[in-house]
Amino acid sequence: MDSNWASEQLQTIRTLMERSAIYRRALAPIMLVAGAAGVVAAGIGLLCEIDSASGFCCLWYGTAVFAMASALYITRQQAIKDSEVFWSPPTRRVVQALAPPLLAGMFMGGFPLLTYVTPDVKWVSTLVWVMFYGLALHSAGFFMPRGIKFFGWLFMASVCAFFYTGYFLHVNLNFNPHLFMGLFFGVLHLAYGAYLYLTEKGKNAA
């Protein structure tokens, strides 16, 4: 036994400690359900022409509640199937990381819609929601494997790019906010879910 052995032993211990702290539930079904909900909500918003601030607010808050409830249900079913506790330490850590940015985003994004200060209020809320959701994903990424942090960065970078393109370059990005919401909370989640499904298949663990 020598000092190299001791260093390697410490590295092994560190790796094992990190691995046991990682959240291991399959994310693919959660992402697919959330993505499908996002696409359906965007479709409803566009087809039913829900243009009022309060209608926009209700539609997307309702979608968020549905997506979160579905995520909890799927996670619980997975835990039951594996004979494991639902409220496990890794689950607790992920929820603790997600909660502050998600709650802040829900509050900050809902406030302009309810007070209705400008005609572009839906855009303000949309950008706030996408930004805070990206922050939440990035924060949870410390306890989750497989590119969640990158997914969060994609949301944050897109909001920055959209904001600077529209505000500073005076490019008229005049399209329906439902489309923007549907793209980020629908299509991107479906794409990420499909990627996870194909790469997780057979392992049932992220």
Added chain:
Amino acid sequence: MNPDLFLQLDKVIHEKGRLAIMSALAASPELSFTELRDTLNMTDGNLTTHIKTLQQEGFVSVAKSYQNNRPLTSCSLTPAGRKAFADYINLLEKIVRQSKP
């Protein structure tokens, strides 16, 4: 380097499988038997044997309960186990420090 340091390493924790169990439990307040088995890629028999040894030493406590009418075995480090693991890590760090010029 002082060779006595190696002799001071706890022999119960030092075994590869048991060290893996202690490391996993040190990072979590509690882990179920299946979580431990899947995280460490161990067989049920191997994991049971090592947990029994650690339990006899007073390093690990095992709680049995039921969840949705199915038995659930949860493992966690005892205060003595946490201290023994911390001492083991400190000793390894000491060995690494002493070997540096």
